[in-house]
Amino acid sequence: MRVGVLGLGNMGTAIALRLVEKGFKVRVWNRTKSKAEKIAQEHNLAVEETPKKLVENTYTTIVMISDDKAFREVFYDNNGILQGIRPNYILINSSTTTPMLSIELASVLRKHKAFLIEAPVLGGPKVARKGELIIMVSGPQEQVENIKEVLSALGEIVYVSNHIGDAMVLKLAFNALLISNLQLLSETLGLVEAWNIDTIKIKEILSKTIFKPIIEKYYSRLLAESYPVSFRLALAVKDLEYARKTAEEKNQPVPLISTAATIFRLAANHGYGEEDYSRISLFIRRHKK
Missing domain, CATH: 1.10.1040.10 (N-(1-d-carboxylethyl)-l-norvaline Dehydrogenase; domain 2)
Structure with missing residues (x-):
């Protein structure tokens, strides 16, 4: 399965490397391209030029970036996530954002027949590398099942509810x-x-x-x-x-x-x-x- 990781801070990098170790084909995007390229050279990763391309070339993407503002930028901007979205695509919000942002983005994605799943995590980069995160998940159960293999590689899933916002x-x-x-x-x-x-x-x-x-x-x-x-x-x-x-x-x-x-x-x-x-x-x- 091709999985995207958007944002290569400490946590995003740890998640990407864990997924590679578990056999996933991981593609990444980072605002600072040189950082993504350095990590890609050291590990089996492919770097995409834009968030749009990242979404187009993956089954699902985990977003792990700093805040609401940064998320909105990579989602709505030219060559952003939204421009690459297709029906039934699953976008995973593992960033720590406000629940209000998740609700907003989920509503936008539904208009494109795509899905947002909330999956914020407990645990730091070392815990992520060991696959021992606690992952709180909210969203439609059917879509959660479709990405369960990805999330299970990172840790223990705690399903919260089908209401977007609850996990955050x-x-x-x-x-x-x-x-x-x-x-x-x-x-x-x-x-x-x-x-x-x-x-x-x-x-x-x-x-x-x-x-x-x-x-x-x-x-x-x-x-x-x-x-x-x-x-x-x-x-x-x-x-x-x-x-x-x-x-x-x-x-x-x-x-x-x-x-x-x-x-x-x-x-x-x-x-x-x-x-x-x-x-x-x-x-x-x-x-x-």
Whole structure:
């Protein structure tokens, strides 16, 4: 089966390479063509000139790009996805977007007798390479079955519903909870340090409670002076703001998520945007009154 991957950031690249390893014929497109060509030279990938060509030459395409704006551009622009769409084509939205975007694009595709399937994922690039992602899926069951082979190669499928938008709401809810907890844990470490108490003591205490998995996973990462980028802090800002925007769509107050979005935005403005999102700890613990 020929599968397209549109967007070769850390996650898109990991997904493309995993699919190649599982025997799929993978074709890719990336806004920065030189990056796509470099990856293609190192692995068994074919590079397409435009999103239109990518869709024309594949059975289905997984889109993994940064935000709503970028998705709309590659979808609607000249030589974009929409120009290559044919009846019964299945476009997979694995980006973290707003559910409102998914609903919009699904409506457009239906007019062309094509389909959008939401399939946002939990897990980073290393998890994707091992095929151990958790994939939340929304969309018509018949079409989900048609791409089950592709998604199963990447991880465990959790079918949410046939309503487009539902899977993305769950993805944003998860990300908001995770990202906000990193801020709270950073503040906790800062409080302990401010009183000149060794942070290993709070780790020891939390490890005896329900917080054990969190402190064991993130303690060293939050205290490290530097950490390899697995998820950019700027994307954490975007996800928190999308979660807030999604809640506002239904008039649901989310004060803690809104506050976290503000704090992460401040961290990005202080130069941490392109660093790993765990650098929120450095921002909080170093920027005192």
